[in-house]
Amino acid sequence: MSQNSQTPRGEMVTFMLNGAEVQADPNWNLLEAIQFYGIDIPTLCYDEGLTPYGVCRLCVVEIGSGDRTKLVTSCMHPVREGLEVRTHSNRVIKTRKMIMELLIARCPSSKKLQDMAALLELKEVRFKPLNDDCILCGLCVRMCEEQMVAKAIGFAGRGTDRYITTPFDMTSEECRRCGACMYICPACELRCQGPQAETVLCSGCINTEPVCASEYGDAMCFMVPCLSCVKGPEDVK
Amino acid sequence: MVKSINELESLRSQIQSERDSNRPRITVCGGTGCHASGCTEVASTFEENLDSGGLANKIDLVVTGCHGFCERGPIVIIFPQGVFYQKVTPEDVGEIIDTTVENGGIVERLQYKDPVTNEIKVKEEDIPFYQKQKRLVMGNNTSIDPTNVNDYLAVDGYSALAKALGSTPETVIDEVKRSGLRGRGGGGFPTGRKWESTRNAPGDIKYVICNADEGDPGAYMDRSILEGNPHSVLEGMIIGAYATGANEGYIYVRNEYPLAVANITTAIRVAREMGLLGDNIMGSGFDFDVKVNRGGGAFVCGESTALMASLEGKPGEPRAKYVHTSDKGLWDRPSNLNNVETWANVPLIINKGADWYAGIGTDSSKGTKVFSLVGKINNTGLVEVPMGMTLREIIFDIGGGIPDGKAFKAVQTGGPSGGCIPESMIDLAVDYEQLAEAGSMMGSGGMIVMDEDTCMVDVARYFISFLIEESCGKCVPCREGLLRMGEILTDITEGRGKMEDLDLIRDLSEVLKDASLCGLGQTAPNPVLSTLKYFEDEYVAHIKDHRCPAGVCTELITYSIDAGNCTGCGLCLKKCPSEAIMGDKKQPHVLDVEKCIKCGICYDVCRFDAVSKE
Amino acid sequence: MTVDESRLDSIIDEYNAEPGSLISILQDIQAEYNYLPAESLEYVASRLNIPRVQVFGVATFFKAFSLKPKGKQQIHVCMGTACHVRGSKRVLEELERKLEIKAGDTTENGEYTLETVNCVGACALGPVVVENEEYHGQMTPIKVENLLNGK
């Protein structure tokens, strides 16, 4: 899928990206083009080496003009001649923040999510924390199937009961114990341990406004209430 | 085997000439509604009585598909007079045969009485429920035995196919385009244009698919069409396949509809035996065959890409449609999906012409639509009306208004993706645009009538819990967002709501609409937003006053016994499942609020209006 | 439970072992055994030559499938919209109380399984309860007792 520098100019498509006219390989998706032009947008279920899945919806961008605009996931949408793409419109930002709020309420202690939430300037989570450790992005499943060719794990169940598992929830004969699934998981790497003991606070977040710092010396968590510190709704004040 | 169009026509003439319209015929409705009210025994009693009376070879007995007036089932019609009987039991059978079939008389007590004038209505067409309807798609349901293809041929079945095969695919597409037919399964996309995209898509192998998943809880027209007139759907599909250039077709039908599966399977087998399916259909050189696939019970599988995933043997998860299914659908090949009712409209259009069809309905919405008129309404059942009829006509003229003298409050259309339309908009003319403008949608045609005893917050919460259960869980806004919306609505119905919650609901709705992957999540906020728009005061009453004005939300209501009205009959005491009622015989009873589990049984059983809820 | 492979073969062969017919095949197996025994799923995966995890995913995605044995009597309470506005929730609650199980569960003696379903297409008669194949229309909490007593 990468850009072929020999591609004759005639085969490139031209479109508007945040007001600037740009060109891209017609085989690219919008996200590839956006990243190529150095614009940073958040993604959680996308990985260059894997088939895009389009489920975290963080990579949404707004396309169209006038009052005929809509949001599309840039990791799935192909580049097309004449598109008008906005990567940081108000509507886009608002959507990303709400999605982030939903995700962080699901997995409050994932450092990656916390960092991303900080970048999106999310200040408050209005939902009860669930202390889960999977956002169902499916990276592990695609990693296992596409790169490891093992098909050892997959989705089971539906809706809110959806989860990642091995066939029949049993130790899987297909699994090669390669660890690739864990390597790619955005939710289970670097988990914030919470303040059971002050010393285990990771201090690793990139937050600039540590609101709980007054309470816990050198804590670096930013949430109001600080969700990584709580184990259940009853703890939220 | 029918080897040519001429052979089909001579077969038809032969069937028609053998039929004598004056021959006595008893039709028993065998639709699901009548089934539930016991039509099977009625039909078998007719059969036994005819046999034992030696009448079996003089009188025909036909078990037909659904007539629509399910509330009044089992329905029996006696031809040639066309006498309409309702709520027939096996005990009535002997009398009907004696009086009507043999002697041309009428059994008055089984006839429909107009609730207002008390006038007796002899024939189906005299009954107000049927008078304002225009039964094009459902019409033949009353006269044909769905398992007998000759019945279908006798009413000009497969003549549209013959006509289509005699012209070019482009002509057929043009005809459908000009008719203005729009999809009956949800979005109302113009059918002709969809066919054209599939026809123009590159590729040798293409598919046509019939969506009979009918997931809308409260709608059952697709079921009735498939059960009652399966050949009409099949004929539509063959025509569509010819027009789009497909040689394989699939019918994806809910497994909860066993009779529909059985009848369409029979229809396919018979059509294949007759040469109406298979290679070189009627000598035209066109090959086409159809398979039936049964769904596994998932609302989301009605969504086009989820349906296709499920046809491929995968979980029914939708995928992005930035490349249309008309280009890359089932197994990445061009695929044309239409709803059951859409397919059933096709033979009509080809037979009677696009101009005739376009003459029915409104500017933007042509033809008729079948609605399932259910909920708090007198005449429940399936009604088929021209597009553009007002809600008032449908609910009051056809539906006969609200039972028990209650006040009409709202009507919910479009199923879980639709919205609630309040009483103030009762004169809305029903078509795709008008419904959308009112914040609802046509959907598959569910029309759930609600009266003053329906709590609109509870309705919103009901739809959201339905959708939480039915969301596939693939994308974040729908999976997580609906879960949170459900939590908030539950809080409100249980008295823990806050006024800020209403803003949060609105924000969440915006994101669900904008960012969900498929139509389920994108339309999921509709039931909430529409009730919030038209019935915000009910939300506020729950939040601020901890009161459910309609008396539905159990956490917010209490039952009590009014000593003045209570006669001490003891019925409630006997029926209460949690021993919450005490009292001596003939003395006023008392209800212990602590023990009461709010099942409402006492309220139901009391004959003296002594139990009150508030 | 041991499954009869020849019986499974005949079901699978009816669909020419096509992966696209996975759901129909599982329907038929479920109809045969009342549920989907794990061995049967393993067997289907190998016969259709599809990953085991895909078969498991499909079997757990659709509501119609059960990986646990079901009761002899199956009671489905319709929770569709038409039935809901006519009070099906109260009917369900009464059944839950009488059978002492929650929706989705089977009684300890293996007699009853209580489930909810979203519309059985008999909305005109709501609230509807389907007991095995039999439809009971216009149900009320009061009628529940008679239903369970087979009256």
Ligand SMILES: Cc1cc2nc3c(=O)[nH]c(=O)nc-3n(C[C@H](O)[C@H](O)[C@H](O)COP(=O)(O)O)c2cc1C
């Ligand atoms: C969540 C969801 C459920 C749907 N369920 C059904 C259904 O049960 N039956 C149906 O015909 N269409 C359903 N649709 C609409 C289909 O996706 C599709 O638009 C339709 O079948 C196309 O046929 P038509 O153009 O003839 O309407 C559903 C759509 C969504 C988003």
Ligand code: SF4
């Ligand atoms: S460790 Fe096992 S499950 Fe994970 S990627 Fe490797 S093979 Fe797949």
Ligand code: SF4
């Ligand atoms: S385990 Fe990790 S990689 Fe796999 S779906 Fe969950 S969050 Fe994504």
Ligand code: SF4
């Ligand atoms: S919107 Fe809901 S049903 Fe549709 S893909 Fe997303 S999670 Fe699945």
Ligand code: FES
């Ligand atoms: S990165 Fe595009 S949806 Fe997740």
Ligand code: FES
């Ligand atoms: S809603 Fe219960 S049968 Fe349709």
